[in-house]
Amino acid sequence: MTKLLEIEGLQTHFFTRDGVAKAVDGVSLSLDRGEILGLVGESGSGKSVTGFSILGLVDPPGRVVGGRIVFDGADLVAGGERMMRGLRGRRIAMIFQDPMMTLNPVLRIDTQMIETVRAHADVSRAAARERAREALVRVGISSPDERLESYPHQFSGGMRQRVAIAIALLHEPDLIIADEPTTALDVTIQAQILSEVQTLCAEAGTALIWITHDLAVVSGLADRLAVMYAGRIIEAGPTAGIIARPAHPYTKGLIESVPQGKRHGTLLKQIGGMTPSLLHLPRGCKFAPRCPRADAACDPEPPLAEIAAGRGVRCVHPHLEAEESAAS
């Protein structure tokens, strides 16, 4: 069976007055049907731009300048805007960090949902409304009839995000791209959304790309992880393997930076320095200036090399299993 989504060497660059910012530079990843991929990185790593590129939502001065995005056999980059319009919302849906970006503040929820249904399906208004109602019930919104007649500002943050998820689910898409959908929410509400997304995707067999800066949140949700740094994937593989044995020094540093109930008051392990500017990237490995293991071998930049089945690392000096056991 072919992959649902295959991205090969994607390059999305932003042509700014100060130079070319290579926000995404050579990203390759693939996704099976029903699979959940966690795309992890810090601000400026290119994770959101990767998501936007799939949907053809990159605004000027940004442009996809290279690579292929193949969705269910069709190349989205070559297909152009016409083809994208047919897919967006119907087969590929997106959930944004701020649901107010998805929802029109001056239209009632029912107007917006009916519009979405009828954009891709030839059904009556009544039937479309019924579908909207069902979608709201599915995401756990009580009294859906009343809610359909409300405006977005009458909802709390968590409810708005649920509505945004309900809209994404309207056409039972094959793929949902979720860009930091729970970052702005309170912890108890975040857990509710996570649990609903988890069950909904399992029931409908929807594939999901979950874009986040929070490795801990996505580790309990995703089948596979891809960690991005400065526009590249620096480590990818099954979630369990990466969390238990991060091979790239950056991934290892990220995991150790999170307070995890170790003795409080002590110092956390930290990654020194800061993320490089995309306009002035260092030569060779982009992480080398912050990396404790860096040496002369880190230039030229290493490729994403396979260290185990389905596990790729872009590093000359990865933390490997053999070495770990020798050290302990």
Place this chain on the structure above:
Amino acid sequence: MTEPLLEIDDVSKRFTTELDIAERMARRLGADLAPKTVHAVDRVNLAIRPGEVMGLVGESGCGKSTLGRMVAGLLSPSDGRIRYRGREIGTLDGAEARDAALKIQMVFQDPMSSLNPRLRVRDIVGEAPRVHRIVPRREVAAYAEEMLAQVGLDAATSKRYPHQFSGGQRARIGIARALAVKPDFLVCDESVAALDVSIQAQVLNLFVRLREEFDLTYLFISHDLGVVEHISDRIAVMYLGRLVELGQAEDLLARPNHPYTQALVAEIPTFSTEKKVYSAIKGEIPSPLKPPPGCHFHPRCPHAHERCRVEVPALKEVAPGRLSACHLNDAA
């Protein structure tokens, strides 16, 4: 037991929206309208010892920031007293009031909205020490650079403007500014929330180091229990304006007593190598305009019974050093 450095004694804060002119007219004509009151903070008691880090956790709208702002003197309590070194803050005059205000400083969440974009960082950090004559005028620039060095910023950057710094560096500038007036007590309101994970770890480490170096006491406010647990000695949990649990940090996380704390602890994101089943507590956070009667948490609580719906549970000692406000502790 040592004398507390800061005592929050039965403090409440209410915000009232007055009726606008149309509503006032409608009321004259017999409409049932009253000014809306939010009990942002409802009778909170807390004592913070010298050198201690008190973590304050809660979700949006629970009143944690309002409490922090009252402690820092930016808001005055509607009821109750806040005492610093045994003296009530609101009643001091002149030089004493100024000294007390300088000794308690605040570090804000968003450095971009708390740093003047038109001042060089040297002037941002140096302004307060100059005005309050903490250092002689001639030495202010050098002093500001020294403060920046303390928080890990190069003195060469002191002539730059805030927009020329990254988020993590701006957070450091906010900390340097607070430290410049030689405070004893810092109120840190979500000071690391906006930062990337790797930068957050750097700033948390800075807080730990500065505390030892300058003998500081912190009130560390955050929605992130994981972060708070890391840095705090004791943790206070708030829900809709009320304190629901207080205890030693490690103990509170290991054995949360209040059902709300239990839910919060369960939701701390942890690294798992297996898929996790998220079992969320149900329901939304109620509006603070219309908090539920009795225990504020009862509509979402899995153990709620009749008494919770009518009677407000008192904050009682359930174990040495541990306070919790839940009726379930009486039943046992």
